[in-house]
Structures are given as structure tokens and as C-alpha cells.
Amino acid sequence: MSRESRRREDESYREWKGAYRPYDILREASIALGVVLALAVGLTILFSSPDLKPSTVQSWSRSDPVDFVTTATTELDGTSGTGAYGPPYNHASDGQHIAFVYLAKWFGVSHPINTAQDFVLAPLRSITRQPVLQAAISAYQAAPASTQTGWTSAYEKALGNARARPDGSITVKPGNYGPVPTMMGSLLTFAQSGGLDGALLTSKQFYQTDYTKPLLFMSDGGVLDSRAQQQHLLGTQWGMMNETGSYPGQVWLWLYTFWYQIKPFSTSANADILVMGVMGVLSLAFILIPFIPGVRDIPRRVPIYRLIWRDHYRTQRADGA
Amino acid sequence: MSSTTKRSWTASARKRAVGALPPEKLLPDSQPSYMSSWIYVFGVLTLTALIVIIASGSILALKGPGWWHFTGIGHFFNSIHLWSVELFFFFMVIHLWGKYWMAAWRGGRARVWMTGAVAFVVAVPCALTGYVSQQNFDAQWISTQAKDGLNAAGVGAFFNVTNFGQMYSYHVFLLPLAVVAIVIAHVLLVRKHGIVPPFQLSDRGALLASASKADPEPVPPRDPSVGNERARDAVSGKAAP
Numbered sequence: 161m162s163r164e165s166r167r168r169e170d171e172s173y174r175e176w177k178g179a180y181r182p183y184d185i186l187r188e189a190s191i192a193l194g195v196v197l198a199l200a201v202g203l204t205i206l207f208s209s210p211d212l213k214p215s216t217v218q219s220w221s222r223s224d225p226v227d228f229v230t231t232a233t234t235e236l237d238g239t240s241g242t243g244a245y246g247p248p249y250n251h252a253s254d255g256q257h258i259a260f261v262y263l264a265k266w267f268g269v270s271h272p273i274n275t276a277q278d279f280v281l282a283p284l285r286s287i288t289r290q291p292v293l294q295a296a297i298s299a300y301q302a303a304p305a306s307t308q309t310g311w312t313s314a315y316e317k318a319l320g321n322a323r324a325r326p327d328g329s330i331t332v333k334p335g336n337y338g339p340v341p342t343m344m345g346s347l348l349t350f351a352q353s354g355g356l357d358g359a360l361l362t363s364k365q366f367y368q369t370d371y372t373k374p375l376l377f378m379s380d381g382g383v384l385d386s387r388a389q390q391q392h393l394l395g396t397q398w399g400m401m402n403e404t405g406s407y408p409g410q411v412w413l414w415l416y417t418f419w420y421q422i423k424p425f426s427t428s429a430n431a432d433i434l435v436m437g438v439m440g441v442l443s444l445a446f447i448l449i450p451f452i453p454g455v456r457d458i459p460r461r462v463p464i465y466r467l468i469w470r471d472h473y474r475t476q477r478a479d480g481a
Numbered sequence: 482m483s484s485t486t487k488r489s490w491t492a493s494a495r496k497r498a499v500g501a502l503p504p505e506k507l508l509p510d511s512q513p514s515y516m517s518s519w520i521y522v523f524g525v526l527t528l529t530a531l532i533v534i535i536a537s538g539s540i541l542a543l544k545g546p547g548w549w550h551f552t553g554i555g556h557f558f559n560s561i562h563l564w565s566v567e568l569f570f571f572f573m574v575i576h577l578w579g580k581y582w583m584a585a586w587r588g589g590r591a592r593v594w595m596t597g598a599v600a601f602v603v604a605v606p607c608a609l610t611g612y613v614s615q616q617n618f619d620a621q622w623i624s625t626q627a628k629d630g631l632n633a634a635g636v637g638a639f640f641n642v643t644n645f646g647q648m649y650s651y652h653v654f655l656l657p658l659a660v661v662a663i664v665i666a667h668v669l670l671v672r673k674h675g676i677v678p679p680f681q682l683s684d685r686g687a688l689l690a691s692a693s694k695a696d697p698e699p700v701p702p703r704d705p706s707v708g709n710e711r712a713r714d715a716v717s718g719k720a721a722p
Contacts, residue, residue, distance in 0.1 A: 173588030176513045176678045183512035192522070193529040199568055200533055204560035211550060211559075212618040248638045256633040263635035270638040369646025376643065379625040388622050399626060404619045407563075410608060412570045416630075433633035440634075447598040450586035459584040460680055468583060469679040472515035476682070 210405045212391070217360065217374055220383040221351035225330050228351060229344045230319045231381035235275040236340070237312035240380040243275040249376070250274065256433040263433065271372055279377050283359035284347055293346045296339035303338065311338035328352055395420055415439070506672050515679050520579035523572045524671075530569035531664060535657065537562040542653045546616060546645075566608055573601055585677045593674055596667035603659050610652035613642050624648075 221228040234240035238252065246253035248270040255264030284297055300308060315337040322332045329348065332341065350356050360374040378384055388394050391404045401417045403409030419425045419435040428434055449455055459465060466473060540558045541549060549555035577597065586594040613624040624642040631637040641647055 170587055170589070172681070173678050174674075175588070176515075176675060178678075179514040180511040181514050181516075183510060183516075185509055189525055189529065192525045193532060196526060196529045196533055196565065196568060200530075200537075200561050200565045203564040203567075204557060207560075207564075208556065209560040209563045210617075210619065211556070211615075214616065214618050214621050245632075248632055248641075264633055264637070267635035267638035271641060369649070370641075370644040372641060372643040375621060375625055378621070384622055384625060387618060391618075391622075393622050395626070404617075408567055409619075410605075410612060412574065412605060412608070430633070432630045436630045436634040443602050447595050447602065449581070449598070450591040450594050456584065456586070459582050462582070464582040465584075465680050468518050468520055468579070469515055471517040472679050473682065475514070 207407070210403060210407050212387075212404045215378060215383050215387060216354070217351050217357045217378060218354040220378060220381065221348055221356070222328060224381075224383065225324045225328055225348055225352075226319060226322045227382045229322070229330055229348055230316060231377070232280055232344060232347055233312050233316050233319065233340065235279040235377065235380065236281075236343075237309055237316075238275055240275055242273060242279075242376045242380050256430040258430065258433055258437055273373065273376065278373055279360070280343070280347060283350060283356055284343060286359055286362075287346060287350060287355075290346065293342060296342035296346075299339045300343060307338070311336070311340045315340045315344070415442070502669060502673055506675075509672075513676060513678065516676055520575075520583075521676070523576035523579060526572040527569060527576050528664070528668070530565050530572055531660070533565040534562060534569055535661070537565060538653065538657070546614060546649060550616065562611075566611070570604070570608070573604070577601060583677055584680070587677050588674070590670075590674045590677055593667065593670045596663055596670055600660060600663045600667055603656065603663060607652065607656035607660050609642075610648045610656060614645060614649045614652050616645070620645075 217228075231240060235243060238244065242249060244252045246255040247264040247268055250269060250273060254262055257263075257265070281297060281301070284293060287293060300311075303311075314335050315332070318332045318335050318337070319330075322330045324330050329345065347356065350359070357374060360377060361368045361371070363370070385394070389397075391402070393399060393402050393404070398414075398417045399420065401410045401413040416435065416439050419438055420431060425431045425434055445452060445455070537558050541555070541562060544555060549559035580594065580597065609623070609627065613620050613627065627642045628637055631640060631642060640651075
């Protein structure tokens with residue numbers, strides 16, 4: 161079809177010159193509102209809505225002290241997920257990229273987080289009247305970086321075989337860990353008392369609504385993952401488009417979640433930026449369908465419109481007969 | 482028209498608005514005869530679901546973000562809010578698919594399609610900010626998962642899903658405002674351009690008639706000056722003059 165004939169054909173659809181029927185738009189809207197309200201109330205009465213209590217650093221450190229201490233040690237030496245994340249939290253890496261496009265790096269470190277300082281050292285420094293702990297922190301900070309890494313690496317290895325005691329503390333095989341066990345023992349006690357939850361929210365002002373630090377700390381450990389697995393929320397389980405329990409979640413994110421299930425996205429170190437890139441292009445294409453040859457022509461080649469307008473075509477045939 | 486009226490911004494704006502959307506187009510009491518399918522219901526269902534979302538969300542906002550966790554009535558309104566969101570997306574997706582198969586952008590209606598598509602695209606982060614503002618385990622999990630895609634795209638630098646205060650602001654004000662503004666634009670464009678007419682059938686049935694055969698419909702022409710009575714006559718088969 162030539163461009164001119166397409167233009168003339170399109171023009172013919174601009175205004176309907178055929179018959180009209182009576183219609184009450186406000187009545188239709190009122191009935192629709194009643195129907196939707198009834199559906200929402202009905203679904204509410206039948207199914208309510210989920211509300212699983214949030215995890216806290218306190219509940220995590222009490223239910224799995226070994227995982228908590230292991231995570232805290234990786235925060236101390238910067239090898240945790242957050243410690244090695246890169247922008248927008250720190251400069252540990254350049255972040256994900258597509259070819260030469262480093263969007264995360266270009267937007268920079270907007271929410272600076274030093275995991276050793278923010279998650280371990282500062283909270284421990286806030287514990288007063290414990291000279292042994294304060295001396296241990298000072299010893300750790302005074303040690304060369306290589307010595308610090310030696311202590312934390314050895315301790316992390318030993319934590320692989322650590323056991324939790326009934327009182328909530330942990331047992332680790334003796335070794336050359338320097339002041340790390342003293343620090344981690346105090347941090348564990350502090351967390352189990354609930355103090356660390358508050359310390360991670362401490363800011364320069366009284367009011368606080370930013371939960372970035374405690375959330376990142378917990379997501380570096382296994383507490384959120386294990387609960388998410390029970391609730392079929394892991395990435396391999398179509399992730400965050402699901403809702404806790406058996407409720408429908410953000411099912412409209414199915415395509416976004418779908419890409420994470422297949423290669424190359426499922427095995428790529430840059431999966432997030434690749435998926436975001438694909439979804440960005442697809443979203444733009446979705447908006448611009450009227451201008452995309454091929455995609456815009458499918459509806460007239462697939463006769464679904466004959467079903468939609470079957471009454472209209474039937475009337476046309478009857479009138480033409 | 483007096484020279485004063487000609488210079489008046491208000492008069493010019495009114496003239497343009499009424500010209501683009503005269504009252505009979507804005508609040509029509511008749512519709513084209515081809516609109517006789519259930520698929521047309523999903524547009525208005527989407528709109529009314531949005532009204533229920535805003536109403537239930539406003540009640541939740543009035544009482545604050547913690548209210549629904551510890552009161553039965555709060556939980557009830559949270560459930561209404563959740564289910565109306567689910568209904569909203571359900572209706573909107575069906576509406577969009579229906580409009581796609583109608584090729585609803587024909588006849589100069591590209592902006593109608595585009596505003597509808599943008600409404601969907603903006604509604605997604607509007608819902609996401611609601612999910613991460615729930616203050617429960619679901620919010621914790623979704624925010625710690627969603628941050629990676631947003632951070633990778635650079636968006637995380639100014640849109641931090643683990644910052645409850647920021648997400649709550651986006652959810653109760655900024656993004657709903659954007660959704661409502663786009664939906665209003667969409668509805669006004671629909672009213673201005675009308676609902677897209679059916680594909681014209683050629684002799685072979687499935688293909689379109691050429692423009693030279695435009696308007697082969699065996700129904701009488703619509704005279705915009707003719708009222709509802711004439712429209713009823715047209716449907717019942719009485720020919721218009």
C-alpha cells in the first residue's frame with residue numbers, strides 16, 4: 161500500500177459518518193463504579209490482604225546468629241554485597257554497564273555507605289562503658305589493611321563451622337582473628353538487644369524515614385532470602401512480581417521478570433541493566449506502536465476485529481442483502 | 482467580537498476549549514452504532530477502578546502509613562486498595578489489548594493510544610512505590626530486589642526504593658498526580674476524536690477498502706446538528722434526509 165493510499169485510508173477513519181444510538185455516559189460510569197466497588201469489597205471480604213511482619217536486625221541476629229556475624233564480618237572487610245556494590249553506594253566498582261554505557265557510574269555515589277564504618281564500627285563506638293570493646297576497635301583500626309584482611313578472612317572461614325549456643329552467642333574454633341571476635345561478639349549482643357536496628361537508622365536529624373542501611377545490611381545476609389524462598393519470591397521463582405502468601409502480586413511485571421529467567425540475562429553479570437534496557441526499548445515501542453510498520457498492521461491482518469465488531473458487520477451484511 | 486475580547490487570553494482559551502470539545506462531545510448522549518461489544522466496557526471499568534484506588538488510598542493517607550497494620554478497619558481499607566489496584570491493572574490490560582486489536586490509533590488517534598500507553602507505563606512505578614511503602618516483609622523484599630535494576634540504570638541515584646519517606650511521597654502524591662493527569666488527557670482526547678470506527682471490509686472480506694471506496698457503510702450519514710432522536714431513527718433504519 162502506497163503512502164498516499166494509506167494516508168487516504170487513515171483519513172477515512174477520522175470521523176464516523178454512520179448511525180448513532182442513544183447513550184448515557186454518566187449512567188454507564190455510575191454503574192461501572194458500583195460494579196468495581198462491589199468487586200473490590202467482595203474480594204476484600206473473601207481474601208483480605210497479606211501483611212507479613214517485617215524482619216528486623218534483632219530478629220535476624222536472634223534466629224540465626226551465625227549468619228548475622230558472618231554477614232557483619234563481610235561488612236567489616238568490605239566484601240559483602242553492599243561493600244562491593246559500587247554506585248550509588250560506594251566506589252568499590254563501576255556498577256553494571258552495557259558496552260561503554262556506565263549509567264550507574266555516571267550518576268555517581270548519591271547514597272554513600274561505608275559498610276565497615278556505618279554497619280559495624282560506628283554502632284560499636286556508640287556502646288559506652290565497655291573499655292575492652294573500645295580497645296578492640298582501636299586495635300583493629302590501628303592495624304595495617306593486610307592484617308585486618310587476614311583476621312577477617314580467617315574468621316569468616318572459621319564461621320563456616322561455627323555453632324550457635326542456646327544463649328544466642330556463637331562458638332568459633334580458636335584461631336588468629338585478632339580483635340575481630342571481641343568486636344563481633346559485642347555487635348551480636350547489641351543486635352540481639354535491638355540496639356543495632358536503631359543505630360543503623362541514626363542520622364544527623366531527629367526524624368528518620370530512610371531505611372536504606374538496615375535493609376542493605378539484612379539483604380547482604382540470608383534472613384530476607386530464606387523468608388522470600390518460603391514465600392516463593394526469589395528471582396528464580398519469578399521474584400518480586402509475586403506477593404507473599406497466595407495473593408496476586410504485581411503480575412503486570414511479568415515481562416520484566418521473564419527476562420531474568422532466560423539466557424543471556426540469567427547468567428550475565430550485567431543482567432539488571434540489560435533487562436532495564438530491553439524493557440526501556442519495549443516500553444517506548446509500546447507507546448509508539450501507531451508509528452511502527454508491521455506491528456501497527458497486525459490488527460487488520462488478524463481478524464479479531466471481526467469478533468469485536470461482529471454486530472456491526474452483521475448489520476452491514478443484512479442491509480446490503 | 483470586540484477588540485477587548487480578541488485580546489483576552491481567557492476568551493481565547495475558552496473559544497479553543499469549546500471548539501475542541503463542545504459540550505455534546507464532552508458529555509455525549511449518543512454513540513456510534515458499532516459500539517456494541519463488551520470490550521468497550523473495560524475502559525470505563527479502568528477509570529472507575531482508579532476512582533476506587535484514589536478513594537481508598539486517600540483514607541489510608543489520612544490515617545497515616547502505620548494505621549492499617551494494627552486496626553481492623555485500616556486493614557479493610559488496605560484490602561480495598563490492594564484489590565482495586567489488581568482490578569485496575571486487569572481492566573487496563575484488557576482495554577489495551579482490545580484497543581490494539583481495533584488499531585485504535587487510526588484516523589488521527591495516535592495521541593489517544595500514546596496517552597493510554599503512557600498511563601500504563603506510569604501506573605507501574607506508581608504501584609511499585611505502593612508495594613515498597615507497605616512497611617512489611619513484602620516491602621522489604623521488593624525494595625531490596627528492585628533497587629538493583631534501578632541502580633544499574635542510574636535511576637537509583639535520585640529514586641531510592643529503600644527510602645520509605647521518599648517512596649511514600651512518590652506514592653501518595655507525585656505519581657498518582659501524574660497518572661490522573663495522563664488519564665484526564667487520554668479521556669479528553671477520546672472525547673475529542675471519538676471511538677475509532679471499524680475496519681472497512683473489502684469484497685474479499687478481510688482487507689480494507691481503498692480510500693476511493695471510503696465510507697461504504699449502508700447507514701445514513703451523521704449530521705452533527707441532529708439530536709438524539711435522529712440518531713435513534715438512524716439505528717432503527719429510518720433514513721436521514
